[in-house]
Amino acid sequence: MSHIPPLDPNVAAAKGFREPGDRPKRFWKAAGVAEVEGGHAVQLDGRTPKTPAGRPLVLPTAETARRVAAEWDRQTEVIEPATMPATRLASTALDAVCLAREAVADEIAAYAGTDLICYPAEAPTSLRARQDAEWGRWRNWAAEHGIRLEPGSGIVHRTQSPEALARVKALALELDDFALTGLASLVPMYGSAILALAVLKGALSAEAAHDLSRLDEAFQESQWGIDAEAAERTAAIRAEAMEIDAWFRALGL
Structure with missing residues (x-):
């Protein structure tokens, strides 16, 4: 569908976490979930990553946030967006579908x-x-x-x-x-x-x-x-x- 874009390879990028032309590198030690105002936030070393459009990765239920966090936790040396379907859904909802x-x-x-x-x-x-x-x-x-x-x-x-x-x-x-x-x-x-x-x-x-x-x-x-x-x-x-x-x-x- 034209309003459902693929996951941006820079999804939830933090400053300095990759070099131009390289695949994004893992820059955190532990992924988790924290209850915040408006929902449940994915946490990477206690900080909430952002979507490609710069919105905090906050989900409506604890279980959706856990699914996203688990995808981040499964990443190894580099981030593989193709292995992160829940992250893609969350980012698309926050960045595109809401608009x-x-x-x-x-x-x-x-x-x-x-x-x-x-x-x-x-x-x-x-x-x-x-x-x-x-x-x-x-x-x-x-x-x-x-x-x-x-x-x-x-x-x-x-x-x-x-x-x-x-x-x-x-x-x-x-x-x-x-x-x-x-x-x-x-x-x-x-x-x-x-x-x-x-x-x-x-x-x-x-x-x-x-x-x-x-x-x-x-x-x-x-x-x-x-x-x-x-x-x-x-x-x-x-x-x-x-x-x-x-x-x-x-x-x-």
Whole structure:
């Protein structure tokens, strides 16, 4: 999504902690958490690091702060941003999503307008039957939450009602910046606002939602075999989705 930037390699930089062209170096001995006004702060040797935009790394719950602190504690000689998904979510919430909530919610609603679970394959029959059954269940779940989406077929676009999309946007805007960041990050992984909302609300695990989002790919793999590079990408996306699921739970959702 355009409003969800990747983690800046200078995340929470302190003066002098790296040389130009070098990877950021670990400059602290111990990472921890402290309760502060407005939430729970990550602490590096008793000091609160800052986001790339210079905001203190303060989280809304003790558990989210512990997850971020644990990522800092696991760093060795140099900082590897790719191994810090909770830090990325926190920084994005504090630096970007808080300033663009309406636009982020609009993008989530736009995904619902072309939601994956509304586009079952035309063939083969066995795949179509499975998608109708498994995706249909989650369209029904969405309807129970005020989101009535109509299925199409194949790649032919099916226009969804303004009311359904407005409901998705409203649900997104009910979230705080940290939960909204997680939802906005998860939606494009699945190509489905509905599956992501189901994970957010604890109705579906991130792993199960990931499997539902790739029924077509799994069918192709059963027919033609598994490509090693594709399998590696799939595993990475699955792991990232599971991190966001854990983020939701740490927020108390």
